[in-house]
Amino acid sequence: RKAEFHKYMNAASTTVDGHTVELVANIGNPGDAHNAHKNGAEGIGLFRTEFLYMGRPNFPTEEEQFEAYKEVAETFGKDHPIVIRTLDIGGDKELDYLELPKEMNPFLGYRAIRLCLDETDMFKTQLRAILRASAFGNVKIMYPMIATIVELRAANAILAEVKAELDTAGIAYNKNLEVGIMIEIPAAVLVSDQLAKEADFFSIGTNDLVQYTMAADRMNEKVSHLTQPMNPSVLRLIRMVIENAHREGKWVGMCGEMAGNLVAIPLLLGLGLDEFSMSASSVLPARVLMSKISLADAKEIAAKALDMQTADEIQQFVQDSFPVIE
Numbered sequence: 001r002k003a004e005f006h007k008y009m010n011a012a013s014t015t016v017d018g019h020t021v022e023l024v025a026n027i028g029n030p031g032d033a034h035n036a037h038k039n040g041a042e043g044i045g046l047f048r049t050e051f052l053y054m055g056r057p058n059f060p061t062e063e064e065q066f067e068a069y070k071e072v073a074e075t076f077g078k079d080h081p082i083v084i085r086t087l088d089i090g091g092d093k094e095l096d097y098l099e100l101p102k103e104m105n106p107f108l109g110y111r112a113i114r115l116c117l118d119e120t121d122m123f124k125t126q127l128r129a130i131l132r133a134s135a136f137g138n139v140k141i142m143y144p145m146i147a148t149i150v151e152l153r154a155a156n157a158i159l160a161e162v163k164a165e166l167d168t169a170g171i172a173y174n175k176n177l178e179v180g181i182m183i184e185i186p187a188a189v190l191v192s193d194q195l196a197k198e199a200d201f202f203s204i205g206t207n208d209l210v211q212y213t214m215a216a217d218r219m220n221e222k223v224s225h226l227t228q229p230m231n232p233s234v235l236r237l238i239r240m241v242i243e244n245a246h247r248e249g250k251w252v253g254m255c256g257e258m259a260g261n262l263v264a265i266p267l268l269l270g271l272g273l274d275e276f277s278m279s280a281s282s283v284l285p286a287r288v289l290m291s292k293i294s295l296a297d298a299k300e301i302a303a304k305a306l307d308m309q310t311a312d313e314i315q316q317f318v319q320d321s322f323p324v325i326e
């Protein structure tokens, strides 16, 4: 088993019929990046930066953040993508030093980009740190919880201000750095044709997309039976996002838990997903699976699955269609 994995360590992630995708990792701190690298990840598809802000008495400084982002970039070297998500606080994640009003529905409330667009000093500090780190690797910026194109434009306007400040100060950064958004709110899916014109890439956050599509709190066990990434409603949203992005020549990743699920992988491949971001330990098993299936089969199975009616039925169908799934 180990020997089999070893041979896939530094290999590309390619199907039997020669279709290559990118298998990258989700991390929460720079230490995780080393582990992801050791586990065969081709880069980082989601750096959850909120962990740099949590468990401490004050905001991390620009310098502290810069060092953390640079360390991740340098762990993977120039060619490998490092997608750094801007702060996604609120919802289930709180900061001791940032007083926020108690909310009836935190997951429908003041979190992520909504908060960053108000707390512009905090947001600009983070953007400066990320931009500076982009001089040391293939760093990309990703905004979480985008619901409207107005939010994307507002975030990009702040980013443009920060870039202008760095230009004036003569501080280096990658001027061609890609700026993408997470697709984790159904509203964003429905206007993904428009968003794809102004974002450089999408990454589908199924943890939240499932929660918001099914109206089932991801922390509430009483409704966890509705947390169904394989529900046809969710799969149809994913299909829509990928089609709309590809029409504009943009790539689509996924960084929700679904991307590392071996049963979901053939479906996502068949729907045209370009990048799969998962926990480090899932990367090699996913690459081995990719090497045993064909894109042609995956496309056919995905098309059939999306006409089925229940998550269980789809799950069973995919497993029966690909006996190599372990």
Ligand code: PEP
Pocket (backbone or CB within 6 Å): 046, 048, 088, 184, 204, 205, 206, 207, 208, 209, 255, 256, 257
């Ligand atoms: C998601 O919502 O799928 C996601 C990757 O973001 P998080 O789990 O951090 O909310």
Ligand code: MG
Pocket (backbone or CB within 6 Å): 144, 184, 205, 207, 208
């Ligand atoms: Mg999310």
